[in-house]
Amino acid sequence: MTGPAATDAGVRAIVTEGTGGVWQVRTVDGREHAAALAGRLKQDGRNAPKLAVGDHVTVEPDERASAWRITGIAPRTSVLSRREPGGRHGERIVAANLDQVLVVFALRSPEPHVRMIDRFLVICEANDLKAHLVLNKVDLAAPAEVEALAEPYEAAGYPVHRTSVKRGDGMDEMRRELHGRVTAVAGPSGVGKSSLLNALHPELGLRTQEISQSVNKGRHTTVGAKLIALPDGDGGYLVDTPGLREIGMWGLITEALDQCFPEFAPCLGECRFGDCTHDREPDCAVRAAVEAGRIHAGRYESYRKLRGELTEADRAW
Numbered sequence: 001m002t003g004p005a006a007t008d009a010g011v012r013a014i015v016t017e018g019t020g021g022v023w024q025v026r027t028v029d030g031r032e033h034a035a036a037l038a039g040r041l042k043q044d045g046r047n048a049p050k051l052a053v054g055d056h057v058t059v060e061p062d063e064r065a066s067a068w069r070i071t072g073i074a075p076r077t078s079v080l081s082r083r084e085p086g087g088r089h090g091e092r093i094v095a096a097n098l099d100q101v102l103v104v105f106a107l108r109s110p111e112p113h114v115r116m117i118d119r120f121l122v123i124c125e126a127n128d129l130k131a132h133l134v135l136n137k138v139d140l141a142a143p144a145e146v147e148a149l150a151e152p153y154e155a156a157g158y159p160v161h162r163t164s165v166k167r168g169d170g171m172d173e174m175r176r177e178l179h180g181r182v183t184a185v186a187g188p189s190g191v192g193k194s195s196l197l198n199a200l201h202p203e204l205g206l207r208t209q210e211i212s213q214s215v216n217k218g219r220h221t222t223v224g225a226k227l228i229a230l231p232d233g234d235g236g237y238l239v240d241t242p243g244l245r246e247i248g249m250w251g252l253i254t255e256a257l258d259q260c261f262p263e264f265a266p267c268l269g270e271c272r273f274g275d276c277t278h279d280r281e282p283d284c285a286v287r288a289a290v291e292a293g294r295i296h297a298g299r300y301e302s303y304r305k306l307r308g309e310l311t312e313a314d315r316a317w
Helices: 039-043 114-126 143-156 171-178 193-200 254-260 285-291 297-316
Strands: 011-017 022-027 032-037 056-062 067-073 079-083 091-096 100-106 130-136 160-162 182-186 226-229 237-240
Touching: 011 032, 022 056, 022 067, 032 056, 039 067, 079 114, 091 182, 100 114, 114 130, 114 143, 114 254, 114 297, 130 143, 130 193, 143 160, 143 297, 160 171, 171 193, 182 193, 193 237, 254 297, 285 297
Parallel strands: 032 067, 100 130, 100 182, 130 160, 182 237
Antiparallel strands: 011 022, 011 056, 011 226, 022 032, 056 067, 079 091, 226 237
């Protein structure tokens, strides 16, 4: 297991699953244990971070309870977080200590939603996490359609992977990307995340389910985030996340949104006004790049809609 050293005496471990009182942890010898927070950590709850999948911890056996307890939580190197669903004001940490995120969308069943793709990528940028876009089920779409969807993201600098579980497209490339890294796999329900991971590593045996044709949305097969050790023994982990039908941005300052669109970078600081919102101001370098075709118009429209959403959230809160 890689990661920072734990802070207290005990056995080093990583949190693999859980939401609340009992957590599953994997110790450095590869064994799995159920563990609860030690009383001291519960008492320090206001000052200590809320435990999340991917956290590096120390554990020790609690002989009185014939169980294990978590005695320390190491500082995090990164988090993937989003706003609490349902419009609630708060942060929900999806996973901690990630190296990268695979943002998975399907070409068909369900149809891809470019605004949702952009939302996922902005959340990765806001959390300073390297994002890869995975376009899955490419066997169900014409090649020209696949390339039309991929082009704006490749132009923005994102690695774009074209995959098909049925035909095996992109599998070898994806295995190389996962090697030795802690990777979260995120995306809406039904896009084939679990099927993709099973194809990459059949030993995982993740549960899959068919698309609900009546609503063209996937049924949830992953309830909470779960960290899974890759079977090749190279220290890599996957974090299988729940299919998300609602994903809100958290902790992102409205004025910093333009920094979460990598293709905007050459233009930032070139506008007439230092506080340019890139909407209606004269001599806006971003809008000029859109008009010249250097920034994709659809990506710019996503920026405008997301900025409007953040502005409304600021007013509401």
